[in-house]
Amino acid sequence: xxDTPAAHPTDPFAPDALNAAEGLNPVNPAxxxxxxxxxxxxxxxxxxxxSVFDALLIRHxxxxxxxxxxxxxxxxxxxxxxxxxxxxxxxGYRIGEGQLRVARGWLFRTDTIVPFVRVQHIDxxxxxxxxxxxLSHLVVHTSGTHNSMVTLPGxxxxxxxxxxxxxxxxxxxxxx
Amino acid sequence: xxxASATLPALADSEPRWQRLHPATLALAIVALxxxxxxxxxxxxxxxxxxxxxxxxxxxxxxxxxxxxxxWFQWLRFRFVVGDDEVVIESGVFSRQHxxxxxxxIQDVSIEQGLVARALGxxxxxxxxxxxxxxxxxDLNAIALDAAQALRTxxxxxxxxxxxxxxxxxxxxxxxxxxxxxxxxxxxxQLLVAGLFNFSLAxxxxxxxxxxxxxxxxxxxxxxxxxxxxxDVADDYELGDWVYAHRGIAAAGGIVSLLLLGFASGxxxxxxxxxxxxxxxxxxxxxxxxxxxxxxxxxxPVKRVQAAIIVTGWLRQRFGWHELRLQSLASDGEKERDHxxxxxxxxxxxxxxxxxxAIMRPGAGQVWQHSHHIVALGGxxxxxxxxxxxxxxxxxxxxxGWFGPVAGLLIAAGSLFGARFHRWADLGEQVAIRRGVWxxxxxxxxxxxxxxxDLKSDFILRPLGLATLVFGVPGGxxxxxxxxxxxPVATAHDLRTRILTARTxx
Numbered sequence: 171x172x173d174t175p176a177a178h179p180t181d182p183f184a185p186d187a188l189n190a191a192e193g194l195n196p197v198n199p200a201x202x203x204x205x206x207x208x209x210x211x212x213x214x215x216x217x218x219x220x221s222v223f224d225a226l227l228i229r230h231x232x233x234x235x236x237x238x239x240x241x242x243x244x245x246x247x248x249x250x251x252x253x254x255x256x257x258x259x260x261x262g263y264r265i266g267e268g269q270l271r272v273a274r275g276w277l278f279r280t281d282t283i284v285p286f287v288r289v290q291h292i293d294x295x296x297x298x299x300x301x302x303x304x305l306s307h308l309v310v311h312t313s314g315t316h317n318s319m320v321t322l323p324g325x326x327x328x329x330x331x332x333x334x335x336x337x338x339x340x341x342x343x344x345x346x
Numbered sequence: 347x348x349x350a351s352a353t354l355p356a357l358a359d360s361e362p363r364w365q366r367l368h369p370a371t372l373a374l375a376i377v378a379l380x381x382x383x384x385x386x387x388x389x390x391x392x393x394x395x396x397x398x399x400x401x402x403x404x405x406x407x408x409x410x411x412x413x414x415x416x417x418w419f420q421w422l423r424f425r426f427v428v429g430d431d432e433v434v435i436e437s438g439v440f441s442r443q444h445x446x447x448x449x450x451x452i453q454d455v456s457i458e459q460g461l462v463a464r465a466l467g468x469x470x471x472x473x474x475x476x477x478x479x480x481x482x483x484x485d486l487n488a489i490a491l492d493a494a495q496a497l498r499t500x501x502x503x504x505x506x507x508x509x510x511x512x513x514x515x516x517x518x519x520x521x522x523x524x525x526x527x528x529x530x531x532x533x534x535x536q537l538l539v540a541g542l543f544n545f546s547l548a549x550x551x552x553x554x555x556x557x558x559x560x561x562x563x564x565x566x567x568x569x570x571x572x573x574x575x576x577x578d579v580a581d582d583y584e585l586g587d588w589v590y591a592h593r594g595i596a597a598a599g600g601i602v603s604l605l606l607l608g609f610a611s612g613x614x615x616x617x618x619x620x621x622x623x624x625x626x627x628x629x630x631x632x633x634x635x636x637x638x639x640x641x642x643x644x645x646x647p648v649k650r651v652q653a654a655i656i657v658t659g660w661l662r663q664r665f666g667w668h669e670l671r672l673q674s675l676a677s678d679g680e681k682e683r684d685h686x687x688x689x690x691x692x693x694x695x696x697x698x699x700x701x702x703x704a705i706m707r708p709g710a711g712q713v714w715q716h717s718h719h720i721v722a723l724g725g726x727x728x729x730x731x732x733x734x735x736x737x738x739x740x741x742x743x744x745x746x747g748w749f750g751p752v753a754g755l756l757i758a759a760g761s762l763f764g765a766r767f768h769r770w771a772d773l774g775e776q777v778a779i780r781r782g783v784w785x786x787x788x789x790x791x792x793x794x795x796x797x798x799x800d801l802k803s804d805f806i807l808r809p810l811g812l813a814t815l816v817f818g819v820p821g822g823x824x825x826x827x828x829x830x831x832x833x834p835v836a837t838a839h840d841l842r843t844r845i846l847t848a849r850t851x852x
Contacts, residue, residue, distance in 0.1 A: 269846065279808075281801040285846055288797040313675075314797035314818025316827035 192281070194262030194273055200303045201261075201324025205254035207299050213246040263322050265333055268340060270310060272322045284320055286340035288312050294330045306330035310337070364425045368489050370466040375417035377462050379410070426486060428497060431504065433473065435484055445484055451475050453650060453676055454631065455498040457643040459491070464641065469494045474676040502630075529632070529699055530688055532623035540620070540690035541613030543662045547604070620689050627702055632672075634687060646685050650675045651703040652795040652821050653828070655684060656696065656788040663786060670696045672703065673822045683823040705790050708771055708778045717768035718812050718832040725761025729754040770830045772841060775848070777817075779830055791828055793848035795819050801838055813838040817845075 189196050220242035229235045260279070264271040270289075273281040293309040300306060300323075307323040308330045325333065386409050393402050419439045426435040432448045456472040463469060471486040471494045486494075532540070621638035631645040653673040662668075670688035688696050693707070700707055736750010769780045776792040798818035807813060815838050816829040830841075 278804045279802065282798055283801075283842065283846055284798040312797040312818055313820040315820060315822050315824050316816060317798040317800065317818035320798065 188260060188276070189262040189273075192262065192273065194264050194271065197258060197261045197263065197322075197324030198305055198326050198329075199255075199258065201305060202255040202258040204299050204303055204305060204324070205257060206250055209254060210246075210250045213249060217242040217246040258324060261322075261324060265336065270320070270322075270333075270337065272320055282317060282320055284310055284312055284317070286337050288314075289337055289341055292334050292337055294334050296327065308333055364427050365489075366425055367421060367486065368466075368468045368493075369421075370468050371421055371488050372414075372417055373466055374460075374462060374468075374488060375421075376414070379413055383409070428500065433484070435486070447473055447475060447484060449501050449504045452501055453647055454645045455501055456645070457491075457494050457498065459641045461639040463488055464639075467491050471497060502628075526633070527627045528624065529627050529702065530623075530625040530691065530695055532620055532689065534617075536690065537616050537620060537623075538613060540667070541616035542609060543659065543665075543667060543690070544612035544616050545608045546612045546615065547608050616689075623689065625687055625699065632687060632699070632702060634685070644685065646672055646674050646676075646687065648703055651705075652819050653792065654700055654703065654705045654790040656707070656790070658786050660784050660786070666692050668693055668696055670699060673819065675821045683821070700790075705776065705792060706773060707790065708773055708788075712771055712773075712778070714769035714771050714780065715833070715837075716766070717770070717830065718810065719762070719765045720806065720810060720812065721768050721831045722758075722761040722765035723806065725764075726758050729756075729758035729761070732757060768831060770833070772844070777830070777841070777845070779828060789828055791817060791819065793845045796845050796848070799842045799846060801842060803835070807832060811835055815842060 188194075221239045224235060224238040224242075227233075228238060260274060260276045262273045268287070269283050269285045271281070271283045273279065290311045290313050292311070294306050295309060296306045304327055305323075306325055306327045307321055308325055310320045310322075312318060312320070386406065390402055390405060393399070393405060416439075420437075423439050423442075424435075424437045426433060431450070432446055433452070435443075435445045435447070437443050437445075453474040456474065458470045458472065459468075460470075467490060468488040469491045470488045473484045475484070489497075618638045620636050623636040624634070626633045628645065630649070631647045633643070633645040635641065635643045651672050651674050655671040655673060656668050657671065658668045667690055668688075669686065669690060671684040671686050673684045688699055697707060731754075733751045733754035736747045736752075736754065739747030739750065741747075764781075764783050767781060767783050767786070771778045775794075776790055779789045779791065781787055796817045796819060800816040800818070801813050802816060803813045810832075811834055812832045813835045814829055814831045815833070816827055819828055822828075830838075833841075
C-alpha cells in the first residue's frame with residue numbers, strides 16, 4: 171500500500187475523482203444499469219402502491235388528490251435516473267500486494283482491506299439482471315465476526331473469475 | 347480423510363459399538379417437565395373455568411405420559427459412537443439426523459453438570475467445533491461423568507498426538523508445562539469481596555416480575571409481593587398511622603433493606619457462578635472449572651485466543667480489582683460470547699494468565715493516544731433531541747416534560763466526559779483500545795488476530811480529517827466489533843498498514 175490519501179478528495183461530484191485520489195479501480199460502468207433496474211423493480215411497485223392509496227383514500231376523503239401520486243413518481247424517477255450512476259462511481263477496488271481493497275459509499279464511506287491470507291473461501295455470484303449485462307459479483311469470506319463477508323459487485327464475469335483465481339492461488343501458496 | 351482404505355474398516359469395526367445416552371437422562375427429562383408444564387396451565391385453567399373439573403387430572407396425566415413417551419423415544423433414537431478419529435451422532439424421532447464430527451475439527455470438549463445431573467453422576471458433553479451458530483455444535487446430553495472425562499481425554503490425546511509431529515514450536519511450548527498448572531483460583535473470601543462489588547438490584551426485577559405474574563394468578567385477593575396489599579393489612583390493624591408518623595424511619599429502613607438486598611444478591615450470584623473457581627494451564631489449553639450448583643468445565647485452546655479484554659468498574663478500579671475475558675473462536679456457554687477466565691483479581695494475578703496466551707498488558711507509563719472529541723456527537727445529538735422533546739412537552743403543559751432537558755444535560759455531560767476516555771495505543775505486536783468511564787474496558791488485540799480492516803469516514807469525520815478503524819476479529823459478539831473511533835486519517839492509514847503486514851499468529 172503506497173497510496174497517500176489526498177488531504178481532501180476533490181470535487182465530490184466528479185465521477186472519477188474519488189477513486190483516482192485513493193488509487194482505486196472503478197467498477198464496470200454497466201453496473202449502473204444493473205443498479206438502475208434493481209432500483210426500478212423496488213420503487214415502481216411502491217409508486218404504484220402510493221397511486222392506489224391516493225386514488226382510494228385521498229380522493230375518498232376529498233383531500234388534495236394527485237399530490238401523493240405526483241410526488242411518488244417524481245421521487246422514483248429521480249432516484250432511478252440519477253442515483254445509480256453516482257452510487258457506482260463511489261465503488262472502487264484494488265487487488266494486489268497480497269490484499270483485496272474494496273471501498274464504497276460517500277456519505278458513509280467504508281474502505282475495507284482483506285489480506286488474501288485471511289480469506290476463508292470465495293464466491294463468484296451472478297443474479298439474473300447481472301447476467302443480462304455480463305457482470306458478476308465477488309464475495310470474499312473471512313473468519314472475522316465483523317466483515318465475515320466482503321462483497322464487490324459490478325465486475326465483468328471474466329474479471330471476477332480471474333480475481334477469484336488470483337486470490338485462490340494466494341491461499342494455496344500460503345498454506346503450502 | 348486422504349486414506350479412505352484406512353478409515354473405512356475402522357468404521358465397519360465401530361458398527362456394533364453404538365452407545366446410548368445414560369438412562370438417567372430420562373430423569374433429567376422429568377425434571378425438565380417442571381418448566382414445560384407451564385404450557386399446560388392455560389389448558390387446565392380453561393377446563394376449570396368451564397366447570398369440567400373431572401377432566402383436569404386425566405389431562406395432566408395424559409400430558410405427563412405424552413411428554414415421558416416423547417423423551418423415551420428421543421432417548422431410544424439417539425445413539426452415538428466414538429470412533430478412532432471421529433464422533434458420529436444419530437438423533438431424531440421423525441426426521442433423522444446423522445452427524446459426523448472428526449476429532450481434528452473439535453476445538454474443545456466442555457463438560458457441564460447441573461444440580462440434578464450431579465446427584466445422578468451424569469454430565470452434558472458439548473463439542474465446540476468453531477462452526478458458526480449454536481445449532482452447529484453437538485451435545486451429548488447426558489452421559490456418565492467418568493465416560494465424559496474419558497471421552498475428553500481421548501479427543502485431547504488425539505489432538506496433541508497429531509500436533510506433536512509437524513510443529514517444533516509445540517514441543518518448546520509443552521516443555522515448560524508438562525503437567526497441569528494452577529493459574530488462578532478463588533477462595534470463598536475472595537468470592538465474598540467480589541460479591542460485594544457485584545452489587546445488583548436485579549433481584550428487585552425478579553420480585554417485580556413475580557408481582558406481575560402472581561397478581562392475576564392467585565385465587566385470593568392478597569399478593570404477598572405487592573406492597574399495597576401489605577399497606578392495606580397494616581391499615582386494618584391501624585399500623586398505617588404508625589408508619590405514617592414515623593415515615594422517616596420507614597424510608598431509612600426501606601433504603602437499608604434495598605441495599606442489603608442488592609449486596610446479598612450480588613454475593614449470592616458470585617457464589618453460585620464462581621464457587622471453587624479454578625483456572626489451570628493444560629498443555630494446549632486454559633481449563634476453567636467453576637460453579638456451585640451447575641458445575642462447568644470449559645477449556646479455551648490457547649492458540650484459539652483472539653483477543654484479551656480487561657473489564658473493571660469505576661469503583662472497583664479504585665480498589666485495584668479487574669476482570670479478564672478472552673475472546674476465542676468458541677463462545678462461552680449460551681449467553682456469554684467471551685470466556686471469563688479471571689472473574690475478579692488484582693492485575694498482578696491477571697498478568698500470568700495473559701502471559702500464557704502471549705498477550706502483553708500496557709504498562710503504567712504507556713502513552714495513550716486519544717480519539718477526537720467528536721465521538722461525543724451521538725450522545726450530544728441524543729441529548730438535544732431529549733431536551734427539545736421535553737421542552738415541547740413542557741410547553742404543552744406536561745410537567746414531566748422538564749425531565750427532558752435535565753436528562754439531556756446529564757447525557758450531554760456524560761458523553762462529553764466519556765469522550766475523553768476513548769484511547770488507544772499501538773504496542774508493536776498488538777493494539778490496546780480503552781474506553782468507558784463507568785465501566786472501563788481495555789481490549790488487547792494482537793495484530794495477527796485481525797482478519798480485515800475497515801477504514802470508515804463519513805460526512806462529519808471527513809471535513810475534520812478523521813477516520814474510524816474497525817477490525818474484523820474472529821469470535822466475540824457481532825454487535826460489539828473492535829474499533830478505534832475518530833483518529834486522524836494519516837494515522838489510521840499507517841496503523842492499518844502496520845496491522846495488515848503482521849504475519850499470521852499460528
